[in-house]
Amino acid sequence: AQKVTQAQTEISVVEKEDVTLDCVYETRDTTYYLFWYKQPPSGELVFLIRRNSFDEQNEISGRYSWNFQKSTSSFNFTITASQVVDSAVYFCALRRAGGTSYGKLTFGQGTILTVHP
Amino acid sequence: DTEVTQTPKHLVMGMTNKKSLKCEQHMGHRAMYWYKQKAKKPPELMFVYSYEKLSINESVPSRFSPECPNSSLLNLHLHALQPEDSALYLCASSQEGDGETQYFGPGTRLLVL
Numbered sequence: 001a002q003k004v005t006q007a008q009t010e011i012s013v014v015e016k017e018d019v020t021l022d023c024v025y026e027t028r029d030t031t032y033y034l035f036w037y038k039q040p041p042s043g044e045l046v047f048l049i050r051r052n053s054f055d056e057q058n059e060i061s062g063r064y065s066w067n068f069q070k071s072t073s074s075f076n077f078t079i080t081a082s083q084v085v086d087s088a089v090y091f092c093a094l095r096r097a098g099g100t101s102y103g104k105l106t107f108g109q110g111t112i113l114t115v116h117p
Numbered sequence: 118d119t120e121v122t123q124t125p126k127h128l129v130m131g132m133t134n135k136k137s138l139k140c141e142q143h144m145g146h147r148a149m150y151w152y153k154q155k156a157k158k159p160p161e162l163m164f165v166y167s168y169e170k171l172s173i174n175e176s177v178p179s180r181f182s183p184e185c186p187n188s189s190l191l192n193l194h195l196h197a198l199q200p201e202d203s204a205l206y207l208c209a210s211s212q213e214g215d216g217e218t219q220y221f222g223p224g225t226r227l228l229v230l
Binding site: 032033035037042043044045046047050052091095097098103104105107108109110 | 173218223
């Protein structure tokens with residue numbers, strides 16, 4: 001069985017602070033995919049990043065960075081110099097390798113991030 | 118262009134009504150998905166279509182009936198819903214293949230009275 005744990009239910013920061021959202025996953029598969037999505041109050045889930053299990057290279061995209069560590073089954077997400085527009089619910093998700101028949105995303109419970117001006 | 122559109126944005130219906138939710142994508146994706154999301158919870162998969170054929174049904178009650186008329190369109194027909202079916206219904210699409218990213222639409226907020 002697969003499981004994703006986002007232990008931080010809610011995080012509140014002041015603008016310009018750095019914030020890290022934690023994601024820990026469980027799977028018996030050797031090949032799998034990890035995702036982060038952002039869900040602002042409007043409701044749409046916005047894709048942020050996909051990482052496959054055999055690529056542990058960290059990634060930076062503007063103010064966003066991701067730290068994938070297979071040894072600890074973690075895929076953490078850091079926002080540098082947070083802004084009010086970063087306020088949203090952030091979901092980490094896990095997907096098995098394979099075609100669409102294996103396409104079910106296992107989501108974490110989400111972390112509500114509030115950035116205060 | 119990674120756009121998935123959904124109509125309507127909001128829907129209020131009675132328990133005896135019949136309504137439909139519509140989803141459209143023009144990205145050439147061959148897999149489409151319906152998710153249900155309750156407040157403060159993650160999305161839950163309902164159905165998956167691959168090449169216009171239903172490939173996954175997550176034991177969804179028959180009052181929800183999906184339809185994929187062509188590769189760009191996905192409908193969800195609703196009939197005799199219950200108040201507990203009130204939720205955000207999200208559509209997504211992806212390329213067919215290993216670990217492909219699912220792109221989501223803005224959702225339809227459904228209220229069943």
